[in-house]
Amino acid sequence: DQQVKQNSPSLSVQEGRISILNCDYTNSMFDYFLWYKKYPAEGPTFLISISSIKDKNEDGRFTVFLNKSAKHLSLHIVPSQPGDSAVYFCAARSTTSGTYKYIFGTGTRLKVLA
């Protein structure tokens, strides 16, 4: 039961252009969404998040957009840099009886070409 899906396993983008990573989810009760970035041989590191009551959150070169009606979120990186090459995971928060749990997607490998 894959509640958070990242349908593109990989993406290549030229340096300086925009990278758009997508994430779809099935549970309308998710109330918080996060993006993590992962380099090889390291654990994921938190990048940016968005609450379900918002449709956009921006932090420097990174912007996350949320479309609740479509159950879709995307991460935009502008301009893309070679150091952005990594695997990006989206995650969604579910709450059951006061317990919070984070459901992760399978990741998208971004390669930024110099």
Next chain:
Amino acid sequence: DTAVSQTPKYLVTQMGNDKSIKCEQNLGHDTMYWYKQDSKKFLKIMFSYNNKELIINETVPNRFSPKSPDKAHLNLHINSLELGDSAVYFCASSQGTGGLTYEQYFGPGTRLTVT
């Protein structure tokens, strides 16, 4: 000055053996987690401890037993290892249980290979 550390980084063992993975965080967080990333790259929560108390226990076989001797440590012991246990195991920590603060800090992972 590593925030979340795990040992060992790699673990190769035979079916039927018992092994442990250790995790320590020096961030002063009160919640720690174990995640499993399988061959399909799903990163799934296994356990979560808050102040040494188990708060999340996903449908994990009882061959897996987490132990939290204090807030800074969460170890994972696995009995009678099976081929399907081969995966990368990530430890993580957060301040709070994911309600008001949601950001988790992950360790580098332990790649377990069962032969």
